[in-house]
Amino acid sequence: MLEFLNELLWGKVLIGLLILIGVGFTVVSRFVQFRYFGRMFRILSASQAFKHDKHGYLSSFQALLLSVAGRVGGGNIAGVAVAITLGGPGAIFWMWVVGLMGMATSFLECTLAQTYKQAEPDGTYRGGPAHYISRGLGKKWNWLAAIYSVLLLVTFGFCFTALQSYAVATSVGDAFGVPVFYTGIAMAMLVGMIIFGGVKRIAKVAEVLVPIMAGGYLLVAFVVLGLNFDRIPDVFMLIVKSAFGLEPAVGGGIGAAIMMGVKRGLFSNEAGLGSAPNVAAVAYVPHPANQGIVQSFSVFIDTLIICSATAFIILLSGVYEPGSGVAVEGVALTQSALADHVGDWGRAFVSIALVLFGFSTMLYNYYLGENSLNFFSTENQNLFNGFRVLIIGLVCWGATTDLGTVFGFADVTMGLLALANLIALLFLVKPGLRILRDFDRQIGEGIEQPVFDVSQFRDMNVDPVAWKIEPEDLERIRARETASGKTVR
Template structure:
């Protein structure tokens, strides 16, 4: 087992090395330039579209509202990546990693916009009457049948990655948080989480969307308020924390306290990797959810979809990072969720770590729901809708398994599969960029005239 783990670790080091960083950031920057930096210029417009998308459009085609689709996307991204992932990036890459998470998000807004546009543009209706889309359909229908192998590759990588990154990793995080904060045995957490997961995903995207639409906004507000309290209690340390993040992005971080120090390249690598883990820009998953959303225009869906990256990384991840920095725990030697918990406990002694455990658990649970839909769509693409129910049952069982086993290896495999998901998606976005630009220009011109 050790030799297998070392081999996967070696592959992980390659796929998350300089070439992958260049591919992810380069694709996002390429799309930003091609779009005239529209995703950044239209942040205000995007937020307005998000508010409007709550109201169902009876004329538009889709299974759920665009807002519910966005909340499904956020349910899959706001979770372990925002709490444990940010802390891990700081612990391994230094404070400068946060800066590179920001950069990943700003270029990633263009990437996510593009992947939603093509997902909706090339979506289909399956044999059960549901709207389906995502990178596999965009590749097959946009690039042509000869690229079918690349579409299938994405579906395989996405279908497998889900069981790690979106399932067992999440349920394991919940189990550990509940055990640490409240002494709850892992199997008890497993039974509860698996039962709740099964109850939701058996209802398909409409039930997942309904749950996400109510749960995600409420939990996000609670989390932001909690972090704001931490920041207000350490307000004088805030300017220094921001300066440390920026300066560390371009110079090595010296060893301090329990922190071993980090080179600039470590900051870039972990910032980009954890940024992608957090907002999934470049993985293509947002397109799978938004393709189910009711819409009259792919660009409209893209405007809403790109705001997921802004909300997830620029707002939620930044809040977590600042809480860790202003409380001074970033140099304690802790990592992952334990580091975030230490920040909360430092500012809110007696209940801070318990509060974070509850928030992390709910966020991780919603991630399980969002990724259940992604995985289901990947396997349905490969084997047809008959694979839906067996997948949902297997997914629910895997949730329980994740709570009672050690998952260091699963984290490693999931991280690697994320990179393998990104490659086919990014290739298709570059190839389909003329279509994306043309649709965007047409939409903006039409709306400016209107």
């Protein structure tokens, strides 16, 4: 039954909806992910100026790192290897396509999450699909918001936390011989110390952990590219030709290449699943579109950079021979490929990378679970503390338990989660475009840093308290625009 539901959701319904929204919003937004690609870097640089510890806010940059901590996980190492094994090198091309279109989907859902976020008494924000469903579609859709919140709690808060713990513990055991029980205890202690500090402590850990884990993995990938520089054009052409069935006897043909590239790309970057908007909403930004643009970049980092790094490590190695069958798959394929380039220490490096990716994802999953509970109750601290204790227990249990059935169940609940989010996005495309056009208009008027004037959007049921721009930020914006000769707001 789980296999049937999984195949129905991911093999037919969701892939069609995700592609429809990704391509559709790309077109109606006039290719927003490409138009504002350069602005992503300016927003991230400026976000340091908008980092207000004294007000209790998180910056756009911190929210980006938190979302990267969740997006970048086992799918970037094992998932890419599976895509190549079953779909051939051409699957990577379709993964790229899905990533580029997913940037538009991520822009839409994360812009909406910012628009409909709510201010919290402690100076932070809460938001995500449950909030933009409830506020954006109205109270008559509260049932869908509630279903989404329950599915988010079950899928990410419970199932994926245990699954990540299992993946990390078994990887450490295989690479270093450490019993899974001890690894589980160690992870539970670390997770407990972090999550009891709330989202601010999680964000601070992500600020340190994400650059180290992603930067270290990319550094090794660049070393591999440097060692095989003359073969890079050939591998790139192999990917492109295989994507269109121009390479004989590779993978399962063009159909398998498209299917595996689309599925693995969507699993990896999570665009459209509704998970990242929960994190995107916590940032303090002058305009909702700012965070939409930044979160588009998160998809680019995950799929176009890190997944590509794994793909080239595999395809440039002597372990994988296109068309001749593959003796190893999953994490083992990536480990063997890296070892072929740099020696046996490459296997241990992949294991360490998987541990870091998995640990950061557990923190991300915890926050998604906490945010889902927050939709139902904002003041019951016993509920949140109980959830934190439960997460610590799940980390220990997951490390020592075979979770095959749990994985199948999580696939189905994640599919239903995505379905609820995509239905909401279809109805909220118009408000999303309205926010984007307000941003476009201000950019067109020469305003370097657009500001969201909440008084113009009261009909959208936006929380005005969540859109109070701090005085020092308004002064900073005015000073910057006056110096550059731009229009002053």
